Amino acid sequence: MTTVTLDLAECTLLLRAEDHVAVATRDLQSGTVLRAPDHAGGELTVTQSVPRGHKLAVRGVGVGQPVRKYGQSIGRATVAISPGDHVHTHNLGMDEVDQDYEFGTARVSPTAPVGPRPTFQGYRRADGRVGTRNYVAILTSVNCSASSAKLIADQFRGPVLEAFPHVDGVVALTHTSGCGMVPTSEGGQMLLRTLRGYASHPNVVGLLVLGLGCEMIQVDQVLDGLELSPDTLVEQLTIQETGGIRRTVRAGVDAIQKMLPEIDALRREECDVSELVLGLNCGGSDGYSGITANPALGHASDLLVAYGARSVLAETPEVYGAEHLLTRRAVAPEVGQRLLDRIAWWRDYAVAGGGTLDNNPSPGNKAGGLTTILEKSLGAVAKAGAAELSAVYHYAEPISSPGLGFMDTPGYDPVSVTGLVAGGANVVVFTTGRGSVLGCKPSPSIKVATNTEMYLRMAEDMDLNAGRIVDGTATLEQVGEEIFAKILAVASGETTVSEELDLGQDEFIPWQLGTVT
Structure with a gap:
């Protein structure tokens, strides 16, 4: 058999000089010889086949010693690791060392490029x-009215809205809760905060709040004291008072039909980039996520922050192990401490549920090359760029501070994005390596692929390909600027692939906490 010889730099990426592992940019077969001038002997041999996106050991690591990637520990070796080994679940485990937290020691305020300020329509x-x-x-307001809401929304599918080209759609935002819970409990307040966030969202200009009538969270509780824009058209119905499902559906359809001409009369106008509220999320991550799409999105996020816009990272379980990098960027110690308090809450929450935070990554993440939550989190926080951390929000809390913020959400994509949209995100960028297909009405979702192979396989579901960074056909900064330009275009009305497929209604999933009786 002929021995294959390659240059290490041509088939792997070493992210930091001190790292123990490099990321394979192609499938590497056992026995392949890699020329490595900086390695002892000038070469190393692949001892086990390493799939694309997975980790190749470039240095030996003893049992129990930390394994470094991104210049940070991603876990500890469970057996001795030799140069050329495939590093994954069979030889890498969690590292539960306590982090040394610092506050505000790595603050950076991105500066806006010279030239005209960007705008969108x-x-x-x-x-x-x-x-x-x-x-x-x-x-x-309650799951009991969910079917009726969908029946109403279904009457506006298809060509019925063609006469109203400036109406983007009628969406039924249903959920599985609203009764059997105490409204003043943590879970009840979280659901109310989510519902009220969607009701007052700037992408919602017509609102029908629909209840059953006997539920714990009443229609009036959703609307009372809510600061809606004066031009939001609002109706409310309860099935019991209206006379049942059929009468309620007819009444709901009639109410919305009356709204449509007024909504359709609205027109876009030039707005400053600072009016954008960007939700940052990722799902179906792989070994390239922290190398391509996430840091490119971080570059775009930094540009938005430099112009005075708001950008918000989320998914608390997926910053676990990298939270020390965020506290160093906090504008004040209390901001960093608020993040640590949420991490501590999640540790207890995971234990109470019979698990640990290292239950994440998912099987798909591991198939894509991610091994521990530490590794996943270090790549995930790259979506937040380098800007200082200005605020930490509870789930679905209004995103009020300009700059980079963090929202406490689960890692489960629809629940996380629901919280961001409830907080006011009017655009979402979603990075994926395995191929997630999320939509999030009423906000558009821009999906960015981390690798070219997946992008080509799922081209009809992706908006941008960040895999070109690894391919060598684009730089990280170039892709970041493309994402920034895409955000402005989509905010101006350009349709995303999720919107072409009419996705986003079923992905409204509020985070549920607490006892249901």
Whole structure:
């Protein structure tokens, strides 16, 4: 058999000089010889086949010693690791060492490029906020009204809205809760905060709040004291008072039909880039996520922050192990401590559920080359760029501070994005290595592929390909600027692939906590 010889630098990426592992950019077969001038002897031999996106040991690591990637520990060796070994679940385990937390020691304020300020074409609401879409939302106070809401929304599918080209759709935002819980409990307040966030979202200009009538969370509780923009058209119905499902559906359809001409009369106008609220999320991650799409999105996020916009990272279980990098960027010790408090809450929450935070990564993440939550988190925080951390929000809390923020959400994509949209995100960018297909009405979702192979396989589901960074056909900064330009275009009305497929109604999933009786 002929021995294959390659240059290490041509088939792997070494992210930091001190790293113990490099990431394979192609499948490497056992026995392949890799020329490595900086390695003892000038070469190393692949001892086990290493799939694309997985880790190749370039240095030996003793049992129990930390394994480094991104210049940080991603776990400890469970057996001795030799140069050329495949490093994954069979020889790498969690590292539970306590981090040395610092506050505000690595603060960076991105500066805006010289030149004209970017703008986009948005819908200016009467309260001054800016929407990127015009939606009618049917918001349910309880699961008991979910089917009725969908029946109403279904009457506006297909060509029925062609006469109203400036209405983006009628969406039924249903959920599985709203009763059997105490409204004043943590879970009840979280659901109310989510519902109220969607009701007041700048992308919602027509609102129908629909309840059953006897539930714990009543329609009035969703609307009372809510600061809606004066130009938001609002109706409310309860099935019991209206006379049952059929009468409620007819009444709901009639109410929305009356809204449509007024909503369709609205027009986009030039708005400053600072009016954008960007939600940062990832799902179906792989070994390239922290190398391509996530840091490219981080570059775009830094540009938005430099112009005074708001950008928000989320998924608390997926910053675990990298939270020390974020506390160093906190604008004040109390901001960093608020993040650590949420991490501590999640540790207890995971134990109470019979697990640990290292239950994440998922099987798909591991198939893509990610081994521990430490490794996944170090790649995930790259979405936040380098900007200082200005705020930490509870789930679905209004995103009020300009700059980079963090929202406490689960790692489960639809639940996480639901919290971000409830907080006011009017655009979401979602990176994926395995091929996630998320939508998130009423906000558009831009999906960025981390690798070219997946992008080509799922091209009809992806908006951008960041895999070109590894391919060598684009730089990280170039892809970041493409993402920034795509955000402005989509905010101006350009349709994303998720919107072409009419995705995003079923992905409204509020985070559920607490006892249901």
